[in-house]
Amino acid sequence: MAVLTAPHPAAGASAGPRMLVERNLMIYRHTWALLVAEVFEPVLYLVSIGIGIGQLVGRVPGLGGPSGADVPYSAFVAPALLATAAMNGAMNETTFNMFSKLRTNHTYDSILATPMTVRDVAFGEVLWALLRGTLVTTGFLAVVTAFGLAHSPWILLVVPGAALVGFAFAAAGLAVVTYLRSWQDFQFIQLAMLPMFLFATTFYPLGVYPRWIQVVVECLPLYQSIELIRQPALGEIGPGLLLPVVYLLLMGLIGLRVALPRMQRVLLH
Template sequence: MTELRLPHDTVPVRRFSGAGTMVERNLLIYRHTWYLLLAEVFEPVLYLLSIGVGIGELVGRVPGLGDSTVGYSAFVAPALLATAAMNGAMNETTFNMFAKLKLNRTYQSIRATPMTARDIALGEALWAVLRGTLITTGFLVVVSVLGMAHSPGILLVLPGAALIGFAFACVGLVVVTHLRSWQDFQFIQLAMLPMFLFATTFYPLGVYPRWLQIVVECLPLYQSIELVRQPSLGQFGAGLLLPTVYLAALGLLSLRWAMARIDRVLTD
């Protein structure tokens, strides 16, 4: 009797089908709770209306950008778009995933199936990217309706949001495997809030001294904002290469680390 062997190329196919199953599972769950995504769109809209529009009436035009026609609200809106993609993806792989990992023990049940830790990590990352992109799309609609789309290049926000979501989703996968209790989420806020405030969300990089500019340029949210803000303001060119490579590398390295961490956590 001849032994039946699967072709070698079925391994990556099965891996991606396993990740797709995780995405499908989350879609089925969010089919009944889709309105929760609206809350994450509502938060950046509040920032945009209170700071971008409110303070924007006092600030007027933003100096030092090379384009004197850029209003403050048009400057802030792309940064809030990038922040929405970041929060949408990272909330999924930290807050929501922590409950499935530590409390509901969802993944322990999933591991009883042929799915592996790699399937779980990749599937949750893909779902977080989709979730972050959906939130960004909703916010982009609001920005366009309010007339804050300064350039047709703002449409590049969507692929940019997917890359931002991928990077932060994978970082979140690593972080969640180190969390011990809900109290540890304070450390996440301790990192995220200063980054949100100082990563040029509300003012240009030039307001800082040079040594602090270098620190800010190393922040992943700064690179995310640059990836979105430049095309939103009609700036295209080599300046988009650095944030693209930075976020892609951050996401891939974090995903590889997360796969090993999740496998270790589920095995213990």
């Protein structure tokens, strides 16, 4: 078990979250295969659906940047899977892993015996989840590039985009985990995540849906995440990126606003 050294009171407000990230990094030095497994899952979807079914689908019309050219189906699916990898990497950390620390291992009891505060724990876990989601996405981006699916140099914006996606979903997960009572409650998370994964234009363009379904899909956080990743990946840079950026920033800030008082009650009472 990794030892968490208490930050010195004069070390500054950022010392606590930073040291929690360092603790998690020390642990993941010995369990790095878990991160590799998270990269492997979207690779399976990319090979089986993006490339496999893509041979039957052909090209998706009107998505190739400002020119509106057709793009291969695999190039359409790959950015969506990049966004999904960032979402899953962050959510897994602040829901599954954090629930274990809260309810099973009681990890935070010993951490809070040091000068670290609940706010330090919250920000540290969100920062680590953000980093984890970005690492998973970067690994998957390397696979996408190796498959020849990087059609624009703007695809490098995937990395900061993944960090924003990770922040939004990590903060949301932090709020959600404070409401979970047992491991059985995770079925409600899957009940929300799976339909969002299937319908948020991961595999189909928005235009295939009736207009009323399009409006619903456009409100989904994964749809906004996919737009943030897919547009630069296909060479489309413009004001349209502002909406997903603002959406995800607000989602993350609201998640923190809900999570912090909830964590105070859970950890200190």
